[in-house]
Amino acid sequence: LNHKVIAIDGPSASGKGTVASRVAAALGFHYLDSGALYRLTALYAQKQHIEWNDETGVTKLAQSLPIVFEGQTVWLDGEDVSEAIRTEAIGMGASAVAQLPQVREALLQRQRDFLTKQGLVGDGRDMGSVIFPNAALKVFLTASAQVRAERRAKQLGSPCEGVAFERILADIEARDEADRRRPVAPLVQLPDAELLDTSEMGIDEAVKKVLDWYGKK
Ligand code: C5P
Numbered sequence: 001l002n003h004k005v006i007a008i009d010g011p012s013a014s015g016k017g018t019v020a021s022r023v024a025a026a027l028g029f030h031y032l033d034s035g036a037l038y039r040l041t042a043l044y045a046q047k048q049h050i051e052w053n054d055e056t057g058v059t060k061l062a063q064s065l066p067i068v069f070e071g072q073t074v075w076l077d078g079e080d081v082s083e084a085i086r087t088e089a090i091g092m093g094a095s096a097v098a099q100l101p102q103v104r105e106a107l108l109q110r111q112r113d114f115l116t117k118q119g120l121v122g123d124g125r126d127m128g129s130v131i132f133p134n135a136a137l138k139v140f141l142t143a144s145a146q147v148r149a150e151r152r153a154k155q156l157g158s159p160c161e162g163v164a165f166e167r168i169l170a171d172i173e174a175r176d177e178a179d180r181r182r183p184v185a186p187l188v189q190l191p192d193a194e195l196l197d198t199s200e201m202g203i204d205e206a207v208k209k210v211l212d213w214y215g216k217k
Pocket of ligand 1: 012013034035036038039091094095096098123124125126127175179
């Protein structure tokens with residue numbers, strides 16, 4: 001086991017990014033937002049007019065993503081894309097390119113390279129199953145689809161009811177379904193992962209829970 005690695009996996013809008021980055025800050029570890037790499041790949045493909053299901057074309061892009069992470073800012077080919085990668089459309093694109101085995105292969109070493117002596121908290125779908133199977137602590141962080149859709153709606157400044165809300169809920173469920181059903185690196189709750197359901201839990205409590213588990217390792 002690698003004592004300096006924590007793997008946090010879970011469905012979209014579960015709050016795992018917030019929890020993972022807060023845990024990383026508390027421990028002085030690096031935070032790896034692996035979903036950002038898939039989002040960047042999807043956005044880069046869009047900009048280069050490569051279809052998201054073109055495995056050869058997208059893989060070439062993934063192998064040489066011209067990206068720089070600088071604090072909260074992400075640069076793609078010299079352009080600040082921190083906001084552009086956060087749209088639901090690019091989330092869907094990320095989920096599409098993430099189904100291509102060669103794309104995952106291209107991003108695998110890149111993710112492992114984020115681990116230094118400093119330690120790392122990684123969040124995504126396959127942190128514990130594929131990228132860091134020897135992580136000291138694995139967490140499956142989830143929340144009900146309803147709660148996740150409400151969180152996403154609040155983020156977007158849109159109401160938690162009505163047609164727009166139903167759309168957000170449907171999008172979230174569709175993306176999770178695709179992530180769980182795909183043959184390569186599907187989202188699964190591993191037998192050796194701690195389950196953290198944040199449906200009725202605030203961020204502070206969730207962060208504390210992860211730090212407690214880690215302290216007992
Ligand atoms: O976590 P986030 O919503 O940013 O991820 C976007 C998409 O990227 C996910 O829906 C998933 O398909 C893909 N992804 C993945 N493996 C990861 C992280 C994200 O397949 N480790």
